[in-house]
Amino acid sequence: MRRPRAVWTPVRRLLSTARELRVLGIETSCDDTAAAIVTSSGRILAETNVHQHAVHEQHGGIVPGLAANHHLMNLPLAVRSTLEQSGLRIDDLDAIAVTRGPGLPASLSVGVSAGKTLAAVHAKPLVGVHHMEAHALMARMESAHVRFPFLCLLVSGGHTLTLLAHQVNEYSVLGSTLDDSVGEAFDKVARELRLPWVDAQDGGGAGPALERIARQGDPRRFALPVPMDKSASARLLDFSFSGLKAHVRRMREAGQFSPASPQDQADVAAAFQHAASRHLAKKTALAFKRAREMQVEVTCLVVSGGVASNLAVRAALEDVARREAVEMVCPQPRLCTDNGVMIAWAGVERLRLGLLDPYTIDFIQRWPLDELKRMGYERRASSF
Numbered sequence: 001m002r003r004p005r006a007v008w009t010p011v012r013r014l015l016s017t018a019r020e021l022r023v024l025g026i027e028t029s030c031d032d033t034a035a036a037i038v039t040s041s042g043r044i045l046a047e048t049n050v051h052q053h054a055v056h057e058q059h060g061g062i063v064p065g066l067a068a069n070h071h072l073m074n075l076p077l078a079v080r081s082t083l084e085q086s087g088l089r090i091d092d093l094d095a096i097a098v099t100r101g102p103g104l105p106a107s108l109s110v111g112v113s114a115g116k117t118l119a120a121v122h123a124k125p126l127v128g129v130h131h132m133e134a135h136a137l138m139a140r141m142e143s144a145h146v147r148f149p150f151l152c153l154l155v156s157g158g159h160t161l162t163l164l165a166h167q168v169n170e171y172s173v174l175g176s177t178l179d180d181s182v183g184e185a186f187d188k189v190a191r192e193l194r195l196p197w198v199d200a201q202d203g204g205g206a207g208p209a210l211e212r213i214a215r216q217g218d219p220r221r222f223a224l225p226v227p228m229d230k231s232a233s234a235r236l237l238d239f240s241f242s243g244l245k246a247h248v249r250r251m252r253e254a255g256q257f258s259p260a261s262p263q264d265q266a267d268v269a270a271a272f273q274h275a276a277s278r279h280l281a282k283k284t285a286l287a288f289k290r291a292r293e294m295q296v297e298v299t300c301l302v303v304s305g306g307v308a309s310n311l312a313v314r315a316a317l318e319d320v321a322r323r324e325a326v327e328m329v330c331p332q333p334r335l336c337t338d339n340g341v342m343i344a345w346a347g348v349e350r351l352r353l354g355l356l357d358p359y360t361i362d363f364i365q366r367w368p369l370d371e372l373k374r375m376g377y378e379r380r381a382s383s384f
């Protein structure tokens, strides 16, 4: 399909205007249905986030079909409510950004269809956003100190990554998980401990439930091994969480703790959180070493993604940043977990560089972050 001139000529004009740009972001990659409108100076004009914790808790994990059905029901209302809060109409927006991947196919497809339909009908530029790039860039909206290149630890339900962010759209992955992500491990250990997910204070979720109970626990009572801390694997930059999770399961099966005892629950949660945080910290320190070997001088450590809202994880990474004499920047907890603001902001960053997408894009289920550069430059070259 050829791009209509009516859209692309104003885009060029738009990028040279001095006024603030306004971007609508849509996020449906997993189980949160979120929308937000953000300006190019980083002001959040409106945001809506509809959680599905209560839907999935009874199944002990996210059920993809149910998640997609709830996105179908919630997204029209989330977009409408966001527009109403902001007092804007779609015609007042400068672009529509939507999470294109990676994520659950059925969930992604709801947001991508909605985003491209809205953009096409209203003749607005469309930005297809890589979910993990959005987590990484979130810190740049919140803090002017985050300049490229920076080192980034992304810790979510689907990923555990250390990467060098060279520029918008340009990343080198240094370390990744060999098995489970850290978020998955938090969720599975929470399940081993039979922790309820839903909590009125923090909106719910298995990871926050584990963090909450760990506050009452003693991390030394059950000494859990820090993963990949011995011999050859201690030098690897990758992560592994399945052994830690299995260790907790074996302890329960051997009767070493009882999920029915609140003190046992708290002590195991604290021990797990401690070992997981140490593992993240040690591998991030190795990533700094690798960056030095690559002669990339970073001035900042960004920690983002859902697990970065965990205070014990943040504290462990603060220590690494202090030792490396760099500043650590973590988005505020509610902007670490999935949200529409991060998609809208990634939309702003990409729109500024003219990294736009045609209305024909589809979602991408698996999408390595370091592939972005090749795709983006081709796209930019053909957009103008």
Ligand code: KG4
Pocket: 030, 155, 156, 157, 158, 159, 182, 183, 184, 186, 187, 205, 206, 207, 208, 211, 305, 306, 307, 308, 309, 310, 311, 336, 337, 338
């Ligand atoms: O980034 P995110 O919201 O969604 C994905 O992109 O996956 O991350 C979700 C993950 C879930 O595994 C959730 O349990 C975990 O982040 N999480 C936490 C905390 N808040 C969210 N894990 C530990 N402590 C928390 N406070």
Ligand code: ZN
Pocket: 131, 135, 156, 157, 305, 306, 337, 338
């Ligand atoms: Zn995420």
